[in-house]
Amino acid sequence: MVYYFTWEHDVPSLPPRWEQLLSPERVHKAMQYKRESDRRLCAWSFLLLRYALFCEYKTLDMPHWIYDENGKPHDSQKKYCFNISHCDTAVACAVDTREIGVDVQDFRPVSEAVIRKVCSESEIGLLQRSAQPEKLFAAFWSGKEAFGKQNGNGINYDLQAHTFWLQDEVPLLARADAPAVKTQLTDRFALSVCAFRDADVIAVSLTEMQKFLMRLLC
């Protein structure tokens, strides 16, 4: 299952006493960010995980993470698998019983050189023929990130070697006996999920999040 929430302009303010809603490690990480927007994104992504865990497993327990050798976080008790992502216009969180990867990427112009570093020849061809290349590139990028995040490598793999094709105008990467990457486009960002089974994607409103957080604080 994948949950996300999005906003139109600035990253929403954090609720009062937000530090109490995060693990001490996450508060520490959030406070390391110099820019307020980055700090908020770091906190919101953790809060969305708490929301997702409540929806999926009815738990309000504080998540605690351990990190593997590639720096990928895991539940310290290994009760569930999760992955989080944020961009300037959204945060997303995926939870599952098996390893899962999620990535969100907003639409922005990229140079030809960056495209050549990231995309395969066939993807470059699709971008050249696309009426909305910025959207399509964001979709390719989020798909490649979700793929790397699922297997724990991040973008530390040959990005061009995993070629996406288009199905209903959005990138898809599906192979036998391997997790598939599916992407969807919103009006602001691309969201990709790499999972062993189809994951539902659910939009959460800020109001809904705020209600949940008030409950956590009570």
Place this chain on the structure above:
Amino acid sequence: MLEKLREIICEFVQMDPQSITEQTNIRTDLGLNSLELVNLAVAIEDAFDLEIPDRAVVGIETVADVMELLETYQED
């Protein structure tokens, strides 16, 4: 080298170039995500006329790491 790197970095983030030091963290101080890091790597490759392998880009945490990479690949 640091001066040139400051110029390049400031094309991506709005900040006082002089506040960028070797200890500046790419993610927490500059707020760059993975795609922005790839953008930065490409700009550095252009400016210094060299090629940085993708896998080396992933390990970048600080400006000092970028300088180390530059020294390595300029020698090559």
